[in-house]
Amino acid sequence: MSLPNRGFAGATLAQSVTMRVQGFGCDAMAARLISAALLACVAGWISAAEVAQEISVGVDQRRALSVVVYDTDLGLVTDTREGVLPSGLLELQFPGIAAKLHAGSASLEADKLSVVEQNFRYDLLGKSSILSRFLGRKLKYSRSVSAGGRYEKVLREGILLSADPEIVQFGDEIEIGPEGTISLAYLPKELKATPTLLWLATNEKTESRVLTARYLSRGLSWNADYELVLGRRDAAELTGWANVTNDSGADYLDARLTLVAGDVAAPLMPTPRAPQPQFMMERAAADMAAPRSVGRDLYAFKVPHATSLLRKEAKHLRLFPARTVNLERRLVARGFVQMGARESRNPVNVMVAYAFENAHRDARPLPWGTVSVYREGEDARMFIGSAQIDRVPVGEEVVVETGQAFNVQVVRTQVGHRMDRGQAFEAEVTLTVQNRGERRERVTLEERIPGSWELLRESKKSRREPGRGLSYVVTVPAGESVEVGYAVVMRP
Template sequence: MSIRHRPLLSSALGLALGLGSLQVTATDELRLDDSAREALGVTIYNDDLALVRDRRRVELDAGENRIAWRNVSAEIRPQTALLSTPEDGALRLLEQNFDYDLLTPESLLQKYVGREVEVVRTNAAGERTRERARVLAANGGVVLRYSDRIETAVIGHLVYPDVPADLRDQPTLVLHLETADAGERTLELSYLSGGLSWQADYVAELDPEQGDHMTLNAWVTLDNRSGVAYRDARIQLVAGALNQVREQVMALPVMRAERMMADSAIPKREQLDAYHLYTLPRRTDLLNHQTKQVALFTAEAIPVERLLVVSGRPVGARNGDGWSTQPVRTTLSFTNDTAGPNMPLPRGVIRVYAQDSAGHAQFVGEDAIDHTPTDQRITLTLGESFDVTARRRQTDLEHIGDDGTVELGFELELANAREAATTVEVRERISGDWQMLEETTQHIKAAADLAVWHLEVPAKGRITLSWRVRIER
C-alpha cells in the first residue's frame, strides 16, 4: 500500500497566518525529542547545503497543539521548513518559530536584566549567606543593585528562580498545530540547512614497476558543522552545482586508502535530474564537528600517461626581452572510460603516491578536478620537474605592411640532466589568424590558438626548438 504524504501549510519564521493570539501557554508545550524519531534522512549537496528529513511519532490532542521539535539543525533555514504527515488525518499548521537563543550562563544573565536573583556567598568556615539583588546590566560584566548599594562584581555565585521560557537548551522549532482528532500521529519535518558539506577525495597509487598504470580509490569526505548530530541517518549525496539565491564550501584531511574496498561499502549511484545521487549503503552517525570518510569506489590497472609540459605565454607582437625561464610541469593523465573508473567523478582532489626503492609510498603531488562525466580525459599537474629545465626567448619581430600583420621568431631550449632521454610537450598559444612559416620540428595545431610540439630530449643533453610565425590582425 502506498503512503500518501499530506503537506501542511508552511509559514515563514515567526509569522502567524490568519491567526490572532494563540491561546496556548508554555505549560501546554509538548517536547518532541530524538527518542520519538522513527526515521532520519540527510541529503547533502556540494555548496554548504543539506536537506534534512526527520520523522517522529507524537501523541496529539484534539484542537490546538504546541510542539517543541527539539534538536533541529542550528543552521536551519526556517523559511524552508515543511511539515507533512504520511498518514490520513486533517492537520493544520498555524505558526512556527525557530528558537535559537540557547541556554548559557551569559544568555541566562541577560534574560534576568531588570529582575531579581539571589547572590550566595560561602565563607572560610563553609557557612552560606544569601542576599537578593536586582540585575541592572549584563554587558561585559554584571551590575547588581542591592537594598543598600550597587556592585559591579559577583563575590559568590548567582541563583536564578527558573529558566525563562524563551531560552532553549537545544535549537528548537516550535510548531502550533490544529487537529480535529486526538491520537498518535507520525509527522515528518523537512528543511534545508547549512553547516553540512561533502567532497570527493581520491588517492592514486602508481604501479611500482613501470608507472604506466595506477589504482584509484575514491572517498567521500563528510563534514558536519550544523550544531547537531545526525544519528542512525540515511545519508545521500548530490554531485552537481545547484542554483541558489544567496541572501548573504576547508581543506580536509584524507586517509590513505586500502587497495580494495568492500563491495557492500560502495554507495549506490543514480541519475537525479541533471545531477548524480549517491546513497550510502548503511545508516550511519554523523556527529557535530565531525569529519567522516566513506568509500566511494576503487578502480585498478588504469592506464596513465606521464608527460612533461612547457606552456609558453600567449604570443603577441612585442620586442624580445632575452632569455626567460619556463616551468616544466610534470603531468599525469588518464581517460574516464571502460579502462578507468568509467563513472561520473564528483569534484575533488586527486592525491598521487609512488613507491620508492624500499617499497614505501611517497607523495608526489595532487591536483583538483571538477565534476567529470565519463569518456573525458583528465590531466593532473603534479608539480615542476627538477632535472628537466626550459628557457625561451623571442628572436625576431617584423611588421609586414600596414594592416598589423607581423612575423615573430622564437627559440626554446630544453636541458635534460637525467640518465635517460625524455619527451617534453611544448604548448604555445598564438592569437589571431596565424601561419607557421619555419620550424625545426613539425608542430600539431591542437586548437585554433594552440601549437604543440613533442620533443625528445637526449640524456644529459640539450635540444633547441626554433619557429617563425606570421600573425594577421
C-alpha cells in the same frame, strides 16, 4: 502569560485601561467602550495562548532519518518522528535540528494536522542569552565566605545593568563581573537547549501521529578523495573515497545517507561567523553502488548501510574499491607570447602530470575532489604529489599534475618588434629543452598566443589548440638538448 486569578486580574486590567483611555481626553462612557473593545481583543489572545498546549516530540521519538549531502555546502534533512498528540491547538516543538537550518525551507507533514505558524528558535541556553533577558531586573547572588574556620553563605541582591560585560548595581555600588552564583526563579521560555522548530497547529483527534520535517541546512558538505597508486610500467590503481563533513550543529544518528554530485543553486543563507571547526576523523570501507542519475545534471551516491554523522565530524566512506587504470606520464611546459616585449629570456617550469581515461568497463562519473598520487617502493609507499580535479564524466581524460620535473628544464627566448605602424606585432620564439637525466624524455610545449594571430614559420610541425595557441611534442635524449622555434604576427 499566567493569570492565577482571572477575575481579579481582569478587573484590575479593565480599570487600568479605562483610566489610560480617559487620559487622552475621552469622557467616561467613551473610555469604557474603548477599553471594553481592547480587552475583548486581549482576552481572545489570552484565550488562544492558554489553549495552545506545548508538545515536544524529541529525538528519542525519531523513527527514520534521511540526509542528502550536496558537494556545494548544502544538505537536505528528512526527519520522521512519532508521538501522541492531543486534540486542539498545539505548540508543537521539534528539538535537535540543525543550527544552520534555512528557516524558509522547513516544512512539516502529518495527517489531520493543520499548521498555521512556524518558528525557528536558535537562541540557545547560555549565561549571556539568559542574562540579556533580565536587564534592569533584580538578581540574587550567593557566595561562600570563610568565617571562624567555617564557610557561610552570603546572599545579596542587585540590579543587572549589562549582560556582556556583566555589570550589577548593589545599592550605591556598581560591580563589573561580580563574584558569586546567580539564582533564578525561572528560565526564559523562548530559550532552548538545542535549536528547535516550533509549529502552531490544530489537531483534529487525540492519537499517535507520524510527523515528517524537512529542511535545508548549511554546514553539510562532501568531496571526493582519490588514491592513485603507481605500479610498474603504465599500470596504476585508483581508489575513490567520499569525505563527508558535518558542521551543521546537529547529530544525525543511524541515518540513510546519500551524496549528490553536481551544481545546485542553493538558497541565500547568512554566512556563519564561527571559526573553522576541528573535525574528528572516521573511516569506513563499505563500497557504494554505482551512482544513479538524478535528472540529467546530478549524480547520487547512496551509502548502502545506515551511518551516523556526528557534529564536527569528518567521515571517509569508500566510493569504489581499487581498480586498474592505464596511466601515461607526461612532462608539460607552458609559455605565453607577450605582445610588445622586444626581448626576453626566462626559464619555464616543466610540470609532471599523470593522465588516464575514465573509460574502462567499471567507469563511473568522478565528482570533484583531490587526487593523491603514491608510488610503491621496495620498502614503503612514497607520496608523489596531489592535485584537485573538476567533475569528470565517463569517457573523459583525467590529468593530475603532481609537481615540477627534476632533470628537465626549458629556457624560453622571445624577440619581437611592431609592424604596420604599430597595428601588429611580430614575435619570434625559441624554446630550448634540456634533459639532465639518465633517460630520454618526451616533453609537451604549450604556447599561449593572445589576440588574433598568424603563424609565419616554425622549425617543427605544431598542433593548433583552438582558442589557446600552439603545442609541440619533442623527444629529448638523455644528457642532450633540443631546440624548437616559431614566429607569429599578432594583432589586438
